Amino acid sequence: MKGQVYDIFVIGGGINGCGIARDAVGRGYSVFLAEMNDLASGTSSGSTKLIHGGLRYLEHYEFRLVRESLMEREVLWACAPHIIWPMRFVLPHHKGLRPAWLLRLGLFLYDHIGGRKKLPVTRTLDMTRDPAAKPLKSLYTKAFEYSDCWVNDARFVALNARDAADRGAVIRTRTKVVSAMRGADHWTLTLQDTLTGAKEDVQAKLVVNAAGPWVDEVLTGVVGSNDAHNVRLVQGSHIVVKKKFDDPRAYFFQNTDGRIIFAIPYEQDFTLIGTTDQDYHGNPADVKISDTEIDYLCAAASEYFVEPVKREDVVWTYSGVRPLYDDGASKAQEATRDYVLKTDASDGRAPILNIFGGKITTYRRLSEHMLEKIEDQLGKRGKPWTATGTLPGGNFAVNAFDSELQILKSDYPFLTAAHAHRLFRLYGTKARVLLGNAKSLGDLGKHFGSDLYEAEIRYQIEHEWALTAQDVLWRRTKRGLHLSADEAAALDQFMEGAVDRRRAMAAE
Numbered sequence: 085m086k087g088q089v090y091d092i093f094v095i096g097g098g099i100n101g102c103g104i105a106r107d108a109v110g111r112g113y114s115v116f117l118a119e120m121n122d123l124a125s126g127t128s129s130g131s132t133k134l135i136h137g138g139l140r141y142l143e144h145y146e147f148r149l150v151r152e153s154l155m156e157r158e159v160l161w162a163c164a165p166h167i168i169w170p171m172r173f174v175l176p177h178h179k180g181l182r183p184a185w186l187l188r189l190g191l192f193l194y195d196h197i198g199g200r201k202k203l204p205v206t207r208t209l210d211m212t213r214d215p216a217a218k219p220l221k222s223l224y225t226k227a228f229e230y231s232d233c234w235v236n237d238a239r240f241v242a243l244n245a246r247d248a249a250d251r252g253a254v255i256r257t258r259t260k261v262v263s264a265m266r267g268a269d270h271w272t273l274t275l276q277d278t279l280t281g282a283k284e285d286v287q288a289k290l291v292v293n294a295a296g297p298w299v300d301e302v303l304t305g306v307v308g309s310n311d312a313h314n315v316r317l318v319q320g321s322h323i324v325v326k327k328k329f330d331d332p333r334a335y336f337f338q339n340t341d342g343r344i345i346f347a348i349p350y351e352q353d354f355t356l357i358g359t360t361d362q363d364y365h366g367n368p369a370d371v372k373i374s375d376t377e378i379d380y381l382c383a384a385a386s387e388y389f390v391e392p393v394k395r396e397d398v399v400w401t402y403s404g405v406r407p408l409y410d411d412g413a414s415k416a417q418e419a420t421r422d423y424v425l426k427t428d429a430s431d432g433r434a435p436i437l438n439i440f441g442g443k444i445t446t447y448r449r450l451s452e453h454m455l456e457k458i459e460d461q462l463g464k465r466g467k468p469w470t471a472t473g474t475l476p477g478g479n480f481a482v483n484a485f486d487s488e489l490q491i492l493k494s495d496y497p498f499l500t501a502a503h504a505h506r507l508f509r510l511y512g513t514k515a516r517v518l519l520g521n522a523k524s525l526g527d528l529g530k531h532f533g534s535d536l537y538e539a540e541i542r543y544q545i546e547h548e549w550a551l552t553a554q555d556v557l558w559r560r561t562k563r564g565l566h567l568s569a570d571e572a573a574a575l576d577q578f579m580e581g582a583v584d585r586r587r588a589m590a591a592e
């Protein structure tokens with residue numbers, strides 16, 4: 085609304101920005117969020133996709149972070165049981181690396197310091213008999229199996245944004261904050277529509293800088309502050325290969341360099357392997373896997389699998405840049421994964437609150453901590469509420485996924501089992517909004533390849549800010565793994581209509 089002074093302006097539509105916008109609007113603050121590209125187009129779609137305590141961080145004595153993260157697993161699972169689910173991890177004991185007693189001790193702490201109630205505890209596996217040994221070399225006699233959760237990271241962001249918007253927040257994608265002028269009691273932010281180039285000014289009492297790897301750039305380039313060099317940018321890359329094993333469990337492999345990698349069942353037909361950890365000095369938007377990283381991941385996984393992972397097996401890769409708080413650690417892998425929130429309200433002028441670091445797992449608690457800082461500046465409104473607030477489509481019990489899916493299947497019998505499962509995993513109870521009164525696949529509109537139909541894309545355009553084929557194929561879904569280049573090009577063309585509509589709206 086023209087002339088309105090918003091309470092809070094959030095820069096950045098990753099998990100932290102969307103989480104804060106959602107929490108704040110739910111407490112009664114007016115909120116405007118701008119994302120310069122697509123939601124989750126930064127680090128928040130480039131993660132390993134685990135809601136996890138971070139077993140490895142125990143070695144760095146990050147007990148606060150591990151405890152908070154462990155406690156969040158079951159909270160987040162209950163808020164979004166369609167896109168978050170428990171996963172068991174098999175950690176083979178490797179002679180010559182960490183001793184078995186140390187692994188057991190770490191896992192004992194893991195099971196007991198984090199308020200675990202529903203997730204099963206650690207057990208020891210006899211690898212001479214357990215099916216988990218099947219794809220592995222016969223070097224391992226013992227392994228440990230423990231619990232964490234999986235999350236569809238990009239959808240997690242979109243659902244937080246959707247919920248924030250449903251509660252009254254303004255969410256603008258493809259909108260870059262190009263400057264921010266600080267006044268005595270409010271900010272004037274200049275936004276640029278990245279599709280049309282049009283500029284507009286928005287006013288807000290307080291700014292939250294949730295720009296992830298761009299947080300320092302926003303501070304120096306947009307806000308004009310001297311407080312930069314707070315984050316250490318650390319690249320992490322993943323490879324996706326055709327399914328290496330049938331077991332539903334994931335593997336946690338220790339490497340001889342002290343690092344670890346995961347091999348995780350992915351999108352039914354694939355295995356996800358990652359990640360790497362190396363300092364990054366370029367533009368976060370340009371991050372891309374290097375040949376060295378591909379070789380490293382192939383070699384590390386091949387240490388364990390009977391069938392080696394070869395470069396030519398790689399069907400897709402992705403990379404992200406961790407915006408870690410710079411604690412001066414010597415190695416990238418040792419830099420803290422905890423977050424730091426800093427308020428700058430210098431000379432009593434309008435405040436800016438900056439986020440350095442953070443994990444997907446801790447975004448909700450980070451948001452609550454940020455809200456405490458916001459309350460210090462703007463006064464208290466509502467109480468914390470997100471621990472029990474379900475995300476769109478997640479309004480069913482954590483143990484009811486299968487029964488809900490069965491009901492969906494019987495209501496829409498024309499869907500194959502795999503199609504119904506995919507839709508319920510992505511949209512939960514909102515799958516019914518997407519499917520509407522359809523009685524056949526033909527009622528879902530144009531077919532774009534695999535099991536992707538126009539109805540799903542229209543849903544994403546109308547409810548989830550999708551604008552390009554990339555948004556649909558690699559963030560709202562991973563159908564990119566299944567569509568041919570020609571099919572993707574046809575979708576690209578179809579999406580031009582959405583971009584044109586957006587341009588026309590901007591011109592009004």
Ligand SMILES: Cc1cc2nc3c(=O)[nH]c(=O)nc-3n(C[C@H](O)[C@H](O)[C@H](O)COP(=O)(O)OP(=O)(O)OC[C@H]3O[C@@H](n4cnc5c(N)ncnc54)[C@H](O)[C@@H]3O)c2cc1C
Pocket residue numbers: 095096097098099100101118119120121122123124125126127128129130131132133134135136259260261262294295296297298302306318319320321359360403404405406407441442443444445446
């Ligand atoms: C390889 C890797 C693996 C990981 N694995 C896990 C994991 O398994 N579990 C876990 O919990 N965490 C994991 N993480 C960490 C987690 O992904 C990040 O901490 C989290 O996504 C950061 O979110 P964010 O919102 O701070 O940043 P981002 O997601 O990067 O969001 C910042 C947004 O700000 C926008 N922006 C920047 N400047 C402007 C501007 N001027 N105007 C408007 N918008 C702007 C950007 O476009 C971007 O979308 C992993 C990270 C990496 C890299």
